[in-house]
Amino acid sequence: xxxxxxxxxxxxxxxxxxxxxxxxxxxxxxxxxxxxxxxxxxxxxxxxxxxxxxxxxxxxxxxxxxxxxxxxxxxxxxxxxxxxxxxxxxxxxxxxxxxxxxxxxxxxxxxxxxxxxxxxxxxxxxxxxxxxxxxxxxxxxxxxxxxxxxxxxxxxxxxxxxxxxxxxxxxxxxxxxxxxxxxxxxxxxxxxxxxxxxxxxxxxxxxxxxxxxxxxxxxxxxxxxxxxxxxxxxxxxxxxxxxxxxxxxxxxxxxxxxxxxxxxxxxxxxxxxxxxxxxxxxxxxxxxxxxx
Amino acid sequence: xxxxxxxxxxxxxxxxxxxxxxxxxxxxxxxxxxxxxxxxxxxxxxxxxxxxxxxxxxxxxxxxxxxxxxxxxxxxxxxxxxxxxxxxxxxxxxxxxxxxxxxxxxxxxxxxxxxxxxxxxxxxxxxxxxxxxxxxxxxxxxxxxxxxxxxxxxxxxxxxxxxxxxxxxxxxxxxxxxxxxxxxxxxxxxxxxxxxxxxxxxxxxxxxxxxxxxxxxxxxxxxxxxxxxxxxxxxxxxxxxxxxxxxxxxxxxxxxxxxxxxxxxxxxxxxxxxxxxxxxxxxxxxxxxxxxxxxxxxxxxxxxxxxxxxxxxxxxxxxxxxxxxxxxxxxxxxxxxxxxxxxxxxxxxxxxxxxxxxxxxxxxxxxxxxxxxxxxxxxxxxxxxxxxxxxxxxxxxxxxxxxxxxxxxxxxxxxxxxxxxxxxxxxxxxxxxx
Numbered sequence: 001x002x003x004x005x006x007x008x009x010x011x012x013x014x015x016x017x018x019x020x021x022x023x024x025x026x027x028x029x030x031x032x033x034x035x036x037x038x039x040x041x042x043x044x045x046x047x048x049x050x051x052x053x054x055x056x057x058x059x060x061x062x063x064x065x066x067x068x069x070x071x072x073x074x075x076x077x078x079x080x081x082x083x084x085x086x087x088x089x090x091x092x093x094x095x096x097x098x099x100x101x102x103x104x105x106x107x108x109x110x111x112x113x114x115x116x117x118x119x120x121x122x123x124x125x126x127x128x129x130x131x132x133x134x135x136x137x138x139x140x141x142x143x144x145x146x147x148x149x150x151x152x153x154x155x156x157x158x159x160x161x162x163x164x165x166x167x168x169x170x171x172x173x174x175x176x177x178x179x180x181x182x183x184x185x186x187x188x189x190x191x192x193x194x195x196x197x198x199x200x201x202x203x204x205x206x207x208x209x210x211x212x213x214x215x216x217x218x219x220x221x222x223x224x225x226x227x228x229x230x231x232x233x234x235x236x237x238x239x240x241x242x243x244x245x246x247x248x249x250x251x252x253x254x255x256x257x258x259x260x261x262x263x264x265x266x267x268x269x270x271x272x273x274x275x276x277x278x279x280x281x282x283x284x285x286x287x288x289x290x291x292x
Numbered sequence: 293x294x295x296x297x298x299x300x301x302x303x304x305x306x307x308x309x310x311x312x313x314x315x316x317x318x319x320x321x322x323x324x325x326x327x328x329x330x331x332x333x334x335x336x337x338x339x340x341x342x343x344x345x346x347x348x349x350x351x352x353x354x355x356x357x358x359x360x361x362x363x364x365x366x367x368x369x370x371x372x373x374x375x376x377x378x379x380x381x382x383x384x385x386x387x388x389x390x391x392x393x394x395x396x397x398x399x400x401x402x403x404x405x406x407x408x409x410x411x412x413x414x415x416x417x418x419x420x421x422x423x424x425x426x427x428x429x430x431x432x433x434x435x436x437x438x439x440x441x442x443x444x445x446x447x448x449x450x451x452x453x454x455x456x457x458x459x460x461x462x463x464x465x466x467x468x469x470x471x472x473x474x475x476x477x478x479x480x481x482x483x484x485x486x487x488x489x490x491x492x493x494x495x496x497x498x499x500x501x502x503x504x505x506x507x508x509x510x511x512x513x514x515x516x517x518x519x520x521x522x523x524x525x526x527x528x529x530x531x532x533x534x535x536x537x538x539x540x541x542x543x544x545x546x547x548x549x550x551x552x553x554x555x556x557x558x559x560x561x562x563x564x565x566x567x568x569x570x571x572x573x574x575x576x577x578x579x580x581x582x583x584x585x586x587x588x589x590x591x592x593x594x595x596x597x598x599x600x601x602x603x604x605x606x607x608x609x610x611x612x613x614x615x616x617x618x619x620x621x622x623x624x625x626x627x628x629x630x631x632x633x634x635x636x637x638x639x640x641x642x643x644x645x646x647x648x649x650x651x652x653x654x655x656x657x658x659x660x661x662x663x664x665x666x667x668x669x670x671x672x673x674x675x676x677x678x679x680x681x682x683x684x685x686x687x688x689x690x691x692x693x694x695x696x697x698x699x700x701x702x703x704x705x706x707x708x709x710x711x712x713x714x715x716x717x718x719x720x721x722x723x724x725x726x
Binding site: 001 | 379419421494495496497498499500501502504505506508509512513
């Protein structure tokens, strides 16, 4: 695959995860894979090669999308077992699509179980801080209100306008009390809050979490003020690699202010020590931090 | 012509200021009017009488209806659906967006159309690594062609329809054929010249995959408001009734201006929208620009300047109807390419009236020549039509730079092709009519 195509794809991953969150993006990627298989026109000889090439390229994304990597690992292993040389190109496509659909179902099931477990962490009169909430965090808030009738309010920290809009829409639809404040203004609201909910792209082997930019500052402030931070992530987010191997994307952009030229270096995601997290909730319930 | 020197100088200065965008268009026109008022060349009451309120009402009404429809999320939903339908195929992007652009610009104003379509086309083509410039220029050009097909599609048509008394149906019946043929010719030309860039992507897994991601990103980003279904139904119903009343104009005897403004007020009333917010969406500067130009041209007409131009330029060409029709078409086409076609049309209307007084031409063919020339000619250069300027501006915001000459290189041939189509159509129409 051409480098230009890869870079374009990785940029789309980052942009999409910024606005949709990692869980939705994982599902979108798998659905996109399925749709690409449906539309692809190629001979039997090349189709497997093209599927595996795409899978490998997605697994090398910057930053690594760990849940997707795990699911594509499973997909490749399954394909190795199921594919036979006498299959037609349509049959290969059908097998691949079925396998990918199975991965989507598995991921969604894990998400639903994390959501279910997460409902236990909301009490009446809670004031919960969220920053770039994942689909799981949003679902927990919505279901706590709609299914369990919990009375709580949410402080939405604005970081990305599209993400904020999606969260506001979900909370408004569920009639959950909320206020919206810029993420850098959190100090003005911190005393009124008693919990923070956060999602993560990855939990690394060296006990760091990879999360959307700006999350590190918010988590630190909550930690300093004794507000318990709850991390909701299913086990597919766990990586065997260290934080430095997560290929967090680093961009350098030239800018100019008045008559001064300078460069700004931006990282696509933050790194946060697990020591700052008080509760880790997975599909199997709360996990001890040491075992994470 | 006595005492006409000052109005002529004022008019030329205003024209230059408008063409080269030295000052805001509305400010240029109204400043010119103020100079005439201060110098007592025209009184306030006379000036107001020169404004064609039919045109102003039609524009105000349509702008208000569009503002409500935009709030409903209809346009975002439509453009995202079209993007999804293309499935990332470069040729489908060109064809589907061109069809939507042409249809939308036929019933809405061209600037609104490109404001809705161009950002999503740039996002899609840029994300796919395609040549965004080609698609931006295509949509700008197509919006001007599509707008030519109806009375409400393009400002020159609104002015001609109102000042001459031509109906909505007359525009559709007489202009739909040259507009449809021109649309197909232009699409074919764009494809033929750039056919290497329109190759399908269905043999590349990476491109297919990236397109799916891109379409999802577009869906998330562009559907920035939840669809307000009630507002959408009310808005579309009012638009449909408005068009129905345009079509039945000869039966109802209601002018398009009255229909549009009446339906806009009905929509404001039944939709419960915040009227103050909706009125902020109306392009007041465009309405003031029109009002100012009507006064400036009205004064020139009153002073006999227009009659002088007609006698000394257009009536010199003789009384052969073919020559008259083709001269109006091509002169309008070329001049509209370099000057704003709105003041040009307002200036040309009394001239065409005088030409028809000397040599009558059946079936309003000379008016269709003016309409086709002024609208198609707007495609000649980047400054020929507002839709072109706005499209290039949107592209620039997305870091897609289109220079004056890049635009002209692509659009000049298209303009000539469409003017040739119009010439053939008008000649045949005249031949049948005589």
